[in-house]
Amino acid sequence: MGIVINGTTIETDENGYLVNLEDWTEEIAGQLAEGEEIEMSDEHWSLVKFLRNYYDEYQIAPAVKVLTKAIAAEKGMDKKEASEFLYGLFPKGPALQACKVAGLPKPTGCV
């Protein structure tokens, strides 16, 4: 499987996650988001950038718990509001959709 950008095919796995993380560009992210029927706003982009920075630093996608807390701290929300906010941006869950758009590997675990 793959997605086509400007005539080049970018390789993705069977669930649509990028195979090579260094392939990621904002253009690709936009196309991945389109596939998830998400219209990218500034809020979306800042979350995606947060995920990518986190991944660069720790080589792993943040646990949802960490993500929620970071959002709560940044926006001055409580954890419940932060969770609502995250699911508002990515209705199928930050683990599943936000990681895909950010070009991070598919999260594992029984969720």
Next chain:
Amino acid sequence: MEENKGASACGSHGCSHSNGGCGEKFLNPTPMLDELEKGPWPSFVSGFKTLAERTKKPMLRGVMDQLEYSYNTKMGYWKGGLVTVDGYGAGVITRYSMIKDKIPEAAEFHTMRIQPPPGLHYNTAMLRELCDIWEEYGSGMLTLHGQTGDIMLQGIDEANVQECFDKLNEKGWDLGGAGAGMRTAVSCAGPARCEQACYDNLELHLHALRHFVGQLHRPEWNYKIKFKFSGCPNDCTNAIMRSDLAVIGTWKDAIQVDEVAVKEWIEEKGVDALVNQVINLCPTRAISLEDGGMKIDTRDCVRCMHCLNAMPKALSPGKERGISLLMGGKNTLKVGVNMGSLIIPFMKMETEEDREKFMELVEEIIDWWDDNGLDHERIGETIERVGLRQFLDGVGLDVDINQVSRPRDNPYFKAKY
């Protein structure tokens, strides 16, 4: 849609026999699985075959083929992934085949966890709706109930998940818990059908369900956490072994004794039975024989329920009823199997305020665990790691003698007696 050829070809010339189509069986031969049909016990293979031959779903044939293959190679070939529905972070358990090149019909076989009502009280209309929807979108196979307490709808393609969920949701069903969050709770029959219930566990279950519904669908804690609500110390939900938060009914005062019923019991079964089956089996020897009847010393009673179960008409739980909260029960992984240990010895659970107070406490407990627990650490493990005292301080609970699971066995200490 190619996979449906078998079914449509059969339908096109109107053959109507129930097992297999057109002289040829729908299913492929599965000699290994057939062995599982032998013996006096019911077999899931027989059920699977009947369902597959009736519904002609290629997915079912594929799963049989893959299982047969597994029995030959002694390997499992399912792997996980991520599938969910809008607004939810959990509830669908994915099963992708690792050998879909070999057996394309078994490529996907996901499970949808569906929450049952407290006490598992259904009406047939709802069950019929559930089954109809499931047979339309999924495999038609379900389990009542999985160890999680959910109804397990097993076998659906990713493409059908959202629509199937929407249909189920319209009829009042909801997904259950999965992942690192609040899980589907379980309650026993409770006061609805049991005279031993010491509190309305069904009401409390519903209250907890409403309170934690967000965290159930959107897991974001360290790891899973489970409630179980047992009406009395018989603990029919196995809460003490299988839940992090075991809410078990109990009473504070003396066991209620109906003297007339005790007499009738003795007349019917004899004093021998009273001594051998009730008095001698009391684990703390709290019962003695007195004037041909029984006397219970409440101070020694540990509410084990044995005498109440043996003499259900004569004895019943005391009048001052409520709950005990035990925490930390879990199965294997990491530190091994743990039974829950007592945190709150007694709490009244009668009014809406009682329930609200309880929820606030649990909220506090989970907040503490969320802040202090490690990734993939159950709450019992966190408490064990940091110590009970730290936990009690952290959530603002008092130390209580009942939290001691057993007295110290110090050889230099001599008690007066």
